[in-house]
Amino acid sequence: MMETLEGGELCFPQLLNTSCRKPTRPHSEAMFLYILLSSISLLTVVLNQLVIISISHYRQLHTPTNLLLLSLAVSDLLVGLLLMPIEIIRIESCWFLGDLICALFYYASFIVTSASVGNMVLISVDRYVAICDPLRYPTKITQRRVKICVCLCWVCSAFYSSLILKDHLKQPDRYNSCVGECVVVISYIAGAVDLVVTFIGPITVIIVLYMRVFVVAVSQARAMRSHIVAVTLQRSVTVTAKKSERKAARTLGIVIVVFLICFCPYYYPSLAGQDTSSGALYLAFMIWLLYCNSCLNPVIYAFFYPWFRKSIKLIVTLQILQPDSCEANIL
Template sequence: MADLIVGLILMPVLGLKLIEPCWYFGEIFCSIFPLILYVVTTASLGNLIIISVDRYIAVNDPLRYTTRVDTNRAVFSIVVNWVFSCIYSLLIMYEAVLHPEKNHACVGECILFIRLEYIITDVVVCLVTPCCLIIYLYMKICFIAKHQAEHINALTVKKVKSEKKAAKSLGVVVMVYLLCWIPYYIAALTLGQDTSDSLVINIMYWILCMNSLMNPIIYAMYYRWFRISTKYIVTLKIFEPSSQYFNLFIEEK
């Protein structure tokens, strides 16, 4: 959902912002749009952290995985992720949302102003801390998977391969995230906090949004259930009464 919102709402507006010098969506949406951008991108990052924790539990404690990770806890984690993203983004964007008129030099402009200290805080919260956590968990996953591979019998080879595949996909997702986000933070810290209308910053926003484009592609490459579910959604079979009986986890030979 986070990646879908980026594609349906954020990227078309960013595209118009690159083409047209003026803002045609009004003062209210000018205030809301940056907030949506921060909420969705932060939630997408939170999803990566949740997935990495899930994969770590699956590899480190596979026998108790089904009891430690159930539907209720998964839903709770997702809700907490979105609530945190909303609160954090509102704190970062507080002045821009409540007082947008201070950021405009003339009618028809929509310039985002964020204090430098907030940008530095955002670097720590949305880049340094989550990446350190995800990379640490990823290293632990690789170490545990390698250790298990040395002590298993042939009956559990398929299970270990599945977990190693999940760890590999997570590693690719993290690398793509770093490649898409680091240029934005470098530009934001270098150019200043009130240059959101510049060509460089707008291009950096596009690179940042490309992360949401790459995530579904990566999952489609590594997970057959993702490809099957996407097919059901695109062909509208998800609305059929029998959709509850669809099997997404068909074993690959």
């Protein structure tokens, strides 16, 4: 009777000596987590899908900036569509999908997360050039160059992730303490590299660009005050530029704050000089906080744009299905 009870608590009852134990979490707590995390996953998918449909369908939105938003939305959609559901399944802490899927899951997780961060940097660069060098923006930032940058972002993310997870991809179960577990441990050296490439480097670039945009906004505001006698057209252009800069500065500021909130806790073990283990309860929470950035990205980047709100109305009211709807005036 005791053996049966003990076997019932195991992920694989037939493997009494090597199987992991099932968690003893209360049913009500497990249901609450399932509902909460499933809602976050669904919201992430819906928001990013709206961004993808809007930019892909309406020809007026086929701009270099929106191509970057589209790439970001794709990476964030994959987080909500693939990574979040698998993490929800792992609430029971038993891994039934095998070693191969375990390796691919972490590999996909690193690729999508890295690509998402890379897209954020590209968007910051795009806004920096648009604000600080608007006259040469059309020649510097072309659709062809943006497409190349987006492709390089994804290719580099895949290559970088394969290097970070090299040992895990070769032997997915090397860090598992029992059968029914999917664990990856990032060494201190790999964690330090990941910290610089995925966190310190990108946030430094974003902050530097943000400060530069802020300086330009201040200098143009002073120029406005010192050139009161300028012609009406020139003054109008300056006022428009100033408004655009303020909007860009505010958006980038929110991006920085959200990025830090979502990523800082995840990289704390690396900052503290500790090994990063995916089996730790603390890290499980930090992973979900990091994933939530994918839910917030479309809010930050898209809800600030009036065209997105107009596009949502057209999609929800099914006007997007009308003939020639792709030629609609969205801007």
